[in-house]
Amino acid sequence: MGHQWHELSKTAPLPGLYLQAVRKRKISGTTLPITGLHCSLEVNAERLAAYRTLCHFGDDPLLPATWPHVMAFALHLQLLTAPAFPFPLLGLVHLSNSIQVIRPLGGVSRLRFAVRVENLQAHEKGATFDLITEACDSLGLLWSETSRLLCRGVKLPGEPSIEPEADALPLSELTRWYADSTIGRRYARLCGDYNPIHLSALSARLFGFPKAIAHGMWSKAMALAALRGHLPTSGYAIEVSFHKPVRLPSEVILDASPVAPAGQLRLSGHGGLVHMQGTWRTLEAP
CATH class of the missing domain: 3.10.129.10 (Hotdog Thioesterase)
Known part of the structure; x- marks a missing residue:
């Protein structure tokens, strides 16, 4: 089943999203929503410069490969605190993060993001799912990210998968x-x-x-x-x-x-x- 996309003109304010996160403390289901979010966001030059300093990237004409993750963070919160999302945000464990830099991240002032969740799987401590983020420019897909998150206490049928080392x-x-x-x-x-x-x-x-x-x-x-x-x-x-x-x-x-x-x-x-x-x-x- 394909995702149903909601188009946003801007991200929601963080204080309200954190308030929603605090209010939801229990697991409400075992099915991921099929709703995804689309939003176009500007690169904030002042924040980017501060991020380069904080993370030791230095001056570079290319965006740091982790910067689109920062840009999309409010979209992540909005998706993970929506009423249809079954797990409480507080307590989720970030297990892994995979980033693909498909084309050079240079000359970028605006990115169009798509954020969704998928791939719910049993885990020995609960259940995992993938938070998928894609960033496009006028030419198409530029960058993508998969963050795997664990929610403890979820009971799913099936055996946990074991990835080879x-x-x-x-x-x-x-x-x-x-x-x-x-x-x-x-x-x-x-x-x-x-x-x-x-x-x-x-x-x-x-x-x-x-x-x-x-x-x-x-x-x-x-x-x-x-x-x-x-x-x-x-x-x-x-x-x-x-x-x-x-x-x-x-x-x-x-x-x-x-x-x-x-x-x-x-x-x-x-x-x-x-x-x-x-x-x-x-x-x-x-």
Whole structure:
């Protein structure tokens, strides 16, 4: 069954969306809605410059590959807090994120987004689904993203699927950075993701975390900035799985395989704690 698309002229205000998220605390069903959202959004040059600084991208004529995710964040919230969406937003766990840069992200001032959910599957801890985001310019599809999210406690028929692990490549340290105690609040102010687990130790403890944790998409953005010499300007995919959260403050280490059309990365803490693992690969020509 195809999706039914709602055309939006602008995104909804974030405070109202967060209020809806707080009000919904229970699972209301086991069927994903077929409604999707379309919206055209302008690139905010001031926010983009601040994002480049925060995530260490530096000056570049191309948009960071994670920037369309930030642009579409309010659309994500609007879709995931709609009455037809069966799971509470608070408590969803971001398991993985895959981005495809199909054409160079240069000379872009406006993008048309399409956001939808699909692929509901059983998981050993509940159920997973994919949040799909696509960004187009006047020539067509430019960028796409799949975020896999887990809702604990959902009961679905069938057995959880097991994805095969890729053979490990030799990795060496590429860089390291210090995630200070304020990074969650600074990322939230810029990108709109005010999940309490990222803001302070006090608010994080309300959700079972002893300390505030870094946003997963900040960690991915920092890794992408460090991997610029490994990746082409377009025609590639980079996927990461989020493991142990980065507790704030802490130092993390990014290891990567050598420059090649396909490679692997790992973000670790001291003592061998793995926070994030991922792969990149070039896309086949259409």
